[in-house]
Amino acid sequence: MSYLRLLQHLSADGVRSVILAEGEAAHFLPGVASVRELALGAIASGHTLAEAAKAAGQGEAVDIAAEFAAGRLLAPIDHEDGAHLLLAGTGLTHLGSAEGRDKMHKAAEAGEHVTDSMRMFLEGLEGGKPAAGEIGQQPEWFYKGDGSQLVGPTDDLAMPSFAKDGGEEPELAGIYLIGEDGTPYRLGLALANEFSDHVTERHNYLWLAHSKLRQAALGAELLLGTPPSHIEGTCKILRGGETIWEKPFLSGEGNMSHSFDNLEHHHFKYDLFRRPGDVHVHFFGTATLSFADGVQTEEGDVFQISAAPFTLPVANRLVRAQERAVSVKAL
Template structure:
């Protein structure tokens, strides 16, 4: 049975883990973070659910009230932000090539099949191999480290030089690398991968620049067998009113790649199997307000919700102050 984990920080700074099933949620005894809980599970050679049961539960907690009070954090972090790695894959969802092609259509003749469309079609054909086989590798990008990760209700900051700050509603896989170098999937989170689509549209080779941005995770880590079909809603509020709203789909039933294939092509690199590291890997989306002509502005609030998650991911958009960059000569 699936359950949900959250990280809580009290007013005095004390951190605890919350485990929730259905409408009931309780603090977990003896751990101050999800990473510590997962490390304990690996050491015991059992799953996270068994570890929570062994540790035991304390008092009940109202998750919605704790989120409203600003006491829920991103459901994963690392004491050394350099050892939390943000990466992702694109063109992984059925229909996702449509939005990307809208962005790039002006750069190519109408009869020309773009690199994006070719990669998408290759994924449709070979992204879900039989168990034990290796499928087509997806588009892949690096997004940053733990300094780029924020939690629910925190501001999403686009750099002063950014041309756009656009939402990307999706699922993210959370992984901990065990002592022997084995990647362990802890679960899935709601995520706003957040990109600069104007920069990307100018030249697809600027995709890397468009992705070096913050990203937000919803307050709940869904632990257990991943749902095949996830249906949610992405919206943007401006001055309290809904500016844009659209359903989005995720889960393997709505993807051109299997999670196992995406995981293989990420963790096949030894660099990504360093014991103790945390990986947050964004699985992609087919739904962008940018593709519908929306131009976000400071003060807009991104809101993403989807069952079986019970809490929304909300983040206001802000722009960072300019930061002068000077390179010294030694």
């Protein structure tokens, strides 16, 4: 089955445009500069995003693999004012996701001690997929930042100068736009590297909030329509062009302990997350981490994540940001 995908493109002379892809075929959408612009029009006209994209007409054909290789594809969503784009996510949402976290947070004491992480995972396993019309167990939730923290599919991922680690998290992200009446609209799903500091988190799980205040990368393709319930991909780390770690990962609702509906309810139940015009990128979690296998990443490593039905990977190089002195002055 081929899925419709939307991509954002930036030409060598700085002109933005949107691409519609289906299977191996892709073309520019005439007169459309951003996915957010297209989605706002779809909401206003009462059409789906796929219908709006098809109605925009067919421009010049384009080879998206070649544009990816040339670094001309952007993240598939953004906002002209980065303060109106929110990055957030939920953890312990996938079957098997508790194992790696539990290893990090396990108390030194012997016996049958159950960590907070394992307890939260078990609660989600029991109540994360409620029946239609019911509200399920709320998940772990975290904040990552605003639009300034979002990078594209081939951009560098910069860990702060003070970071203890820069580690990949291969997963799916839901992309949302808030309508003028405060209704959240899911535009589609993107492949993502949520990117965290697992050494900081391991020191004390109450530092999870600190470990998540990092950049995040999105793959170039926004997958439209109903996504498959089973998504299987591969995550690898390249060092000097050689693969030093590689592992498959699973996602999609069939491999999760929470439904998308439940995760979305517990995010958008807060009024402040339903501000008209805002964009939300919500990371749905993962069960696969190189850190859990004892890998210590290094500057220059490249994280490469791929998964069908996405046809392009997200591939980002790890760098460390320059140290900046922070001084607070009394006024």
